[in-house]
Amino acid sequence: MRPTGQSNISPKPDLSAERREQILNAAEKVFTRLGFSKARIDDIVAESELSKGAIYWYYKSKDTIIAALLWFIDPEWVDWDNLADMLVKVLLGGFRRRES
Numbered sequence: 001m002r003p004t005g006q007s008n009i010s011p012k013p014d015l016s017a018e019r020r021e022q023i024l025n026a027a028e029k030v031f032t033r034l035g036f037s038k039a040r041i042d043d044i045v046a047e048s049e050l051s052k053g054a055i056y057w058y059y060k061s062k063d064t065i066i067a068a069l070l071w072f073i074d075p076e077w078v079d080w081d082n083l084a085d086m087l088v089k090v091l092l093g094g095f096r097r098r099e100s
Contacts, residue, residue, distance in 0.1 A: 020058050023048050024072045027065045036066060 026048035030039045041062060045052050059065045 016058070019050065019054065020068070021072075022050065023055055023058055023065065024069050026050075027069055028073075031066070031069070036062070 023044065027039075027044050030043045030047050034043060039062065041052065041055060044062075044065065045055055048055065055065075059068060
């Protein structure tokens with residue numbers, strides 16, 4: 001007989017870190033293939049093989065996914081106070097390279 005307060009159900013392992021990494025890996029592939037502006041959450045859902053609800057559980061929008069992806073790739077690279085300015089510089093740099 002089990003002592004009071006204990007159940008027969010074993011605790012589930014915490015998969016949140018693995019799920020986040022799975023989502024970010026899928027997002028990286030999708031953003032590389034389609035570009036950020038053309039990528040949709042549904043594309044990330046398909047690539048990650050998770051549900052849309054699971055994606056939204058961890059990330060509220062495509063913008064939060066790209067911010068997390070930048071952090072995941074290189075936490076030292078992201079200047080969180082100037083993230084928007086930094087993204088504009090990166091995007092403009094890409095356009096300038098394409099024009100030359």
